[in-house]
Amino acid sequence: IAGITQAPTSQILAAGRRMTLRCTQDMRHNAMYWYRQDLGLGLRLIHYSNTAGTTGKGEVPDGYSVSRANTDDFPLTLASAVPSQTSVYFCASSEQNTGELFFGEGSRLTVL
């Protein structure tokens, strides 16, 4: 049982570089999400997609973009990484947008 798969699990990145975090789900869920988790701030929603072909902005979308070309994949791109984007990034999915979320194991990103 795979559920949500995130890659890479960890990455160190130079500031200014472009980076794409990958997320794939095998549960055929309609909704997918990207959160970042920072110490003392909890989880904050970056972007979401309620169904394939649509995306929306969360609480902290600046500096990030997403696409949802199909049901299974929801990549998160940092066009030009900055040190404040150092965080742990979690992808999640749900059958509906207020239902139970299923999380990946996270991608730890360090921007130097």
Added chain:
Amino acid sequence: SQQGEEDPQALSIQEGENATMNCSYKTSINNLQWYRQNSGRGLVHLILIRSNEREKHSGRLRVTLDTSKKSSSLLITASRAADTASYFCAEGGGSQGNLIFGKGTKLSVKP
């Protein structure tokens, strides 16, 4: 920020004791959910309580919801060392129709 707040931020108890964590939220909700996160892992869903429910049980977990006070509590009875984790509440039905997470309670259960 629309984030809710968990209380306390950290809780340390002995094995066998009960652990109570509280959550206050800000929006009008369809449901309130609780999640658990072991160190270095992703979050795992524990329980969902709908806005028209007042109490719900699942194994050693008991969740209450008071919509008039915009608060919820999670009780873990007869705690075990394996319950050591961070616990998050999440509001369902926010302005964007997505879950809004609180900052979490870090629970430590000592054997």
